Amino acid sequence: xxxxxxxxxxxxxxxxxxxxxxxxxxxxxxxxxxxxxxxxxxxxxxxxxxxxxxxxxxxxxxxxxxxxxxxxxxxxxxxxxxxxxxxxxxxxxxxxxxxxxxxxxxxxxxxxxxxxxxxxxxxxxxxxxxxxxxxxxxxxxxxxxxxxxxxxxxxxxxxxxxxxxxxxxxxxxxxxxxxxxxxxxxxxxxxxxxxxxxxxxxxxxxxxxxxxxxxxxxxxxxxxxxxxxxxxxxxxxxxxxxxxxxxxxxxxxxxxxxxxxxxxxxxxxxxxxxxxxxxxxxxxxxxxxxxxxxxxxxxxxxxxxxxxxxxxxxxxxxxxxxxxxxxxxxxxxxxxxxxxxxxxxxxxxxxxxxxxxxxxxxxxxxxxxxxxxxxxxxxx
Numbered sequence: 001x002x003x004x005x006x007x008x009x010x011x012x013x014x015x016x017x018x019x020x021x022x023x024x025x026x027x028x029x030x031x032x033x034x035x036x037x038x039x040x041x042x043x044x045x046x047x048x049x050x051x052x053x054x055x056x057x058x059x060x061x062x063x064x065x066x067x068x069x070x071x072x073x074x075x076x077x078x079x080x081x082x083x084x085x086x087x088x089x090x091x092x093x094x095x096x097x098x099x100x101x102x103x104x105x106x107x108x109x110x111x112x113x114x115x116x117x118x119x120x121x122x123x124x125x126x127x128x129x130x131x132x133x134x135x136x137x138x139x140x141x142x143x144x145x146x147x148x149x150x151x152x153x154x155x156x157x158x159x160x161x162x163x164x165x166x167x168x169x170x171x172x173x174x175x176x177x178x179x180x181x182x183x184x185x186x187x188x189x190x191x192x193x194x195x196x197x198x199x200x201x202x203x204x205x206x207x208x209x210x211x212x213x214x215x216x217x218x219x220x221x222x223x224x225x226x227x228x229x230x231x232x233x234x235x236x237x238x239x240x241x242x243x244x245x246x247x248x249x250x251x252x253x254x255x256x257x258x259x260x261x262x263x264x265x266x267x268x269x270x271x272x273x274x275x276x277x278x279x280x281x282x283x284x285x286x287x288x289x290x291x292x293x294x295x296x297x298x299x300x301x302x303x304x305x306x307x308x309x310x311x312x313x314x315x316x317x318x319x320x321x322x323x324x325x326x327x328x329x330x331x332x333x334x335x336x337x338x339x340x341x342x343x344x345x346x347x348x349x350x351x352x353x354x355x356x357x358x359x360x361x362x363x364x365x366x367x368x369x370x371x372x373x374x375x376x377x378x379x380x
Contacts, residue, residue, distance in 0.1 A: 093121035273335030
């Protein structure tokens, strides 16, 4: 009976059927001792209604389907930050804040400039890089001179005009010059790495196309910037223009709120049914009637000894920013029961002698009652 037609009664009959039990939503059937105490009522084989009666009742039919049974674990929780996208931004170098270019609550994009900084360490790195590059050029010139002297000495030795000892001395001079070039090249590479570390416009930064270039690669220009590492909202600003700051000072707090975490408190009795990847829907008081879908991302490995609950982290997309951090939420987690059942619409489930019953459509105005057994569930 996977695609049979069920009788759906109007609003009055649907209300009368609300007392029937529901396996699809996790409710339990009547206790065995209660059902064994009274004989099972006998239902009629068939019910026939006139066209006028069917019209007066507002009857209609709907298909019944076999689907996996799922119950809903309903718990409370609260909305929080996605901690993988929460940044406490510190300056890359010591310096003086020249300008703050955003305000609390502003939405910023990746690479957007948040502040201008007169960076002392940046100036030092540029000065040292400039000196190292000059020393490298000098060492390279000395190497060329030593190599030319060695070549000349080699020719003179062949002609008998120069002693062999002089040739060896010049060969040693060339070796020392080559070693000096290697040393200076290492120093240049070191200060280039330091400059890239201190500069927000280094190879790892994504500077927007319309950004104003603040600094040139010269020792006298020490201006740098603090850039946003990702799209998000500015939650806090911890400095003002004119302040001296170091690398331990938190200047901005930035959060990406396009996806939020909802931490739900699940009782121990329901933990076995909650799995990572399970579908989730949350509701908050600010938006009556609206449900925010998501999924279970993590189930804690330990329980809170005071409450007997475990934290379950749910990831909820929040593209319009409707969900705010610290909102109270009602969380419904879909927990598969591991078996299939016949799911019927709410309006088709009726109560006859305190037993759940559905009516199968046999033909024109002809219906057969059938009890809802253990494989029968319920849909909205």
